[in-house]
Amino acid sequence: xxxxxxxxxxMTRFGRHPDKDAADLGSAAFQEAVADAGIDxxxxxAAYCGHVFQGMVTGQRILAQVGLAGxxxxxxxxACSSGATAIREASLAxxxxxxxxxxxxxxEHLTTxxxxxxxxxxxxxxxxxxxxxxxxxxxxxxxxMEEFGMTRRQLAMVAVKNKRNAAANPLAHFRDEITIExxxxxxxxxxxxxxxxxxxxxxxxxxVVLVSDRAATKLGDGRTIRLAASTLFTGSVEVExxxxxxxxxxxxxxxxxxxxxxxxxxDVDFAExxxxxxxxxxxxxxxxxxxxxxTYPGAVERGEADIGGRLPINPSGGLLGxxxxxxxxxxxxxxxxxxxLRGEAGDRQIEGVKVGLAHCRGGKAVxxxxxxxxxxxxxx
Amino acid sequence: xxxxxxxxxxxxFRPVEFEVxxxxxxxxxxxxxxxxxxxxxxxxxxxxxxxxNDLETVRFSxxxxxxxxxxxxxxxxEFEVPYALGYVDLPEGVRVMAQxxxxxxxxxxxxxxxxxxxQPFGTDEDGNEKTGFRFRPKEGSQ
Numbered sequence: 001x002x003x004x005x006x007x008x009x010x011m012t013r014f015g016r017h018p019d020k021d022a023a024d025l026g027s028a029a030f031q032e033a034v035a036d037a038g039i040d041x042x043x044x045x046a047a048y049c050g051h052v053f054q055g056m057v058t059g060q061r062i063l064a065q066v067g068l069a070g071x072x073x074x075x076x077x078x079a080c081s082s083g084a085t086a087i088r089e090a091s092l093a094x095x096x097x098x099x100x101x102x103x104x105x106x107x108e109h110l111t112t113x114x115x116x117x118x119x120x121x122x123x124x125x126x127x128x129x130x131x132x133x134x135x136x137x138x139x140x141x142x143x144x145m146e147e148f149g150m151t152r153r154q155l156a157m158v159a160v161k162n163k164r165n166a167a168a169n170p171l172a173h174f175r176d177e178i179t180i181e182x183x184x185x186x187x188x189x190x191x192x193x194x195x196x197x198x199x200x201x202x203x204x205x206x207x208v209v210l211v212s213d214r215a216a217t218k219l220g221d222g223r224t225i226r227l228a229a230s231t232l233f234t235g236s237v238e239v240e241x242x243x244x245x246x247x248x249x250x251x252x253x254x255x256x257x258x259x260x261x262x263x264x265x266x267d268v269d270f271a272e273x274x275x276x277x278x279x280x281x282x283x284x285x286x287x288x289x290x291x292x293x294x295t296y297p298g299a300v301e302r303g304e305a306d307i308g309g310r311l312p313i314n315p316s317g318g319l320l321g322x323x324x325x326x327x328x329x330x331x332x333x334x335x336x337x338x339x340x341l342r343g344e345a346g347d348r349q350i351e352g353v354k355v356g357l358a359h360c361r362g363g364k365a366v367x368x369x370x371x372x373x374x375x376x377x378x379x380x
Numbered sequence: 381x382x383x384x385x386x387x388x389x390x391x392x393f394r395p396v397e398f399e400v401x402x403x404x405x406x407x408x409x410x411x412x413x414x415x416x417x418x419x420x421x422x423x424x425x426x427x428x429x430x431x432x433n434d435l436e437t438v439r440f441s442x443x444x445x446x447x448x449x450x451x452x453x454x455x456x457x458e459f460e461v462p463y464a465l466g467y468v469d470l471p472e473g474v475r476v477m478a479q480x481x482x483x484x485x486x487x488x489x490x491x492x493x494x495x496x497x498x499q500p501f502g503t504d505e506d507g508n509e510k511t512g513f514r515f516r517p518k519e520g521s522q
Contacts, residue, residue, distance in 0.1 A: 116454050116455075116456075117454045117455060117456070119455075119456055125394060125397045125422055125477075126477045128393065128394050128397075129465070129477055129478055129479055129512070130452060130455060130459045130463060130465055130479055131465070131477055132452055132454070132455050132456075134452075134454065135450050135452045135455075135465050138450035138452075139448040139449060139450045139465070139466070139467060140448070142448050142449065142450060142490070143447065143448040143490065146448075146490050187453075188451075188453050189453055189454050190450045190451065190452045190453060190454070190465075191450050191451040191453070191486065192450075193450075236428065237420065237424070237428035238428075238475070239418045239420075239428055239429040239473075240418075240473045241447070241469050241473065241474065241475035244447070244448065244467070366421075366422060366477075367420065367421060367422065367424075
């Protein structure tokens with residue numbers, strides 16, 4: 001079976017794009033990825049497009065704009081894991097040896113689709129009683145604080161760190177550093193979470209060109225980064241209520257990825273994780289096995305997750321700092337991993353990295369721990 | 381022409397998950413597996429424990445323990461903020477999200493003993509009041 005490699009990456013600026021739509025953004029990222037790959041666009045055999053709220057056949061509208069309509073394309077929706085799922089589907093098409101060169105693109109024009117708090121689908125019983133995503137994560141934060149003694153200031157430090165990283169990322173939605181006090185004094189959204197604990201409503205897109213072993217040899221020029229694992233699981237229905245301060249779904253998805261990549265969590269040099277809320281980063285890294293359960297808030301306080309720290313988390317700025325255009329998010333994480341592994345991350349470059357991990361987790365449905373979880377492992 | 385309607389108890393806001401009886405009592409509904417004994421909320425087609433299909437729809441207990449909660453201060457237009465939102469654990473071993481009532485929204489504690497109360501909960505498309513549920517601290521709960 002062939003391996004899968006990232007040959008090209010592209011990403012728009014994340015933020016507000018009032019003069020563009022999701023297909024415009026997706027097209028820009030698509031073309032940049034193809035240019036970065038340095039290949040003739042006619043070599044692209046298939047594409048996958050991840051988005052959530054952009055309507056029917058968004059991916060085909062992108063292909064039409066970039067002159068490639070005619071190739072197979074599937075649009076995939078997996079809530080906040082949509083873009084990451086597009087990468088997984090593209091990687092499977094290559095591993096199955098159906099295609100050698102495949103593009104995965106993720107896009108979202110969220111500012112025209114959403115204001116305020118994201119909620120589960122209106123059909124869901126929890127949406128019917130007033131569930132909001134900030135509310136759900138706030139409840140998890142309160143429980144975590146009760147069980148592990150995390151302080152409100154420690155939680156704020158996650159947002160401060162990610163905004164600091166975003167300030168060094170020219171494509172990030174937010175470019176200003178913030179203080180702990182800024183977080184604690186920002187508008188309350190769902191106690192104990194405040195506005196600066198929440199990822200913003202963002203427009204943006206990202207794309208990657210994935211290739212097989214033989215295409216990497218032929219086209220790669222030695223610059224490819226290996227996608228050593230791309231795993232996806234859905235949350236299980238709970239037969240008994242389980243803890244909400246640990247993520248068995250994240251753990252399961254990560255373990256499958258570690259096994260496929262032939263590594264363990266101790267081999268990971270840095271990670272981009274799904275910090276849709278400050279508390280989410282805590283839950284993700286502990287579920288991934290990168291930090292022991294209950295220890296991450298202290299580790300952040302000691303700077304261990306900073307660029308230059310023991311295990312940098314979200315060097316791009318994460319969802320909190322870079323922004324969270326749902327479909328674009330999972331692809332943008334892989335773009336960051338590739339930039340770091342190539343040594344092209346500029347002011348936020350982590351020195352000497354060889355193994356990067358990206359984690360997405362999206363969607364809320366009653367009675368299951370989480371809807372869709374993905375882990376990607378990239379190896380230089 | 382309009383026909384006079386007999387006076388009826390307000391309808392459940394979610395009849396599949398919440399039953400309102402003729403005398404105004406309310407029960408959360410779920411599934412009980414006749415094979416392995418597991419309970420599920422809401423009603424399921426097959427058991428996620430043992431995959432049997434012989435699930436019976438049952439009424440759940442109206443008492444619960446508060447697992448965690450938040451005060452939601454930004455929501456969708458149909459919900460007036462702020463409101464207290466919690467997860468409560470029922471004796472059957474299921475966890476249910478519910479709004480909390482009976483105290484100021486900040487004034488709940490993890491581990492409180494709670495009970496279900498039947499309350500007005502929104503309106504239908506014609507403006508008729510619907511009936512839903514919230515959980516409140518049991519009398520004497522700290």
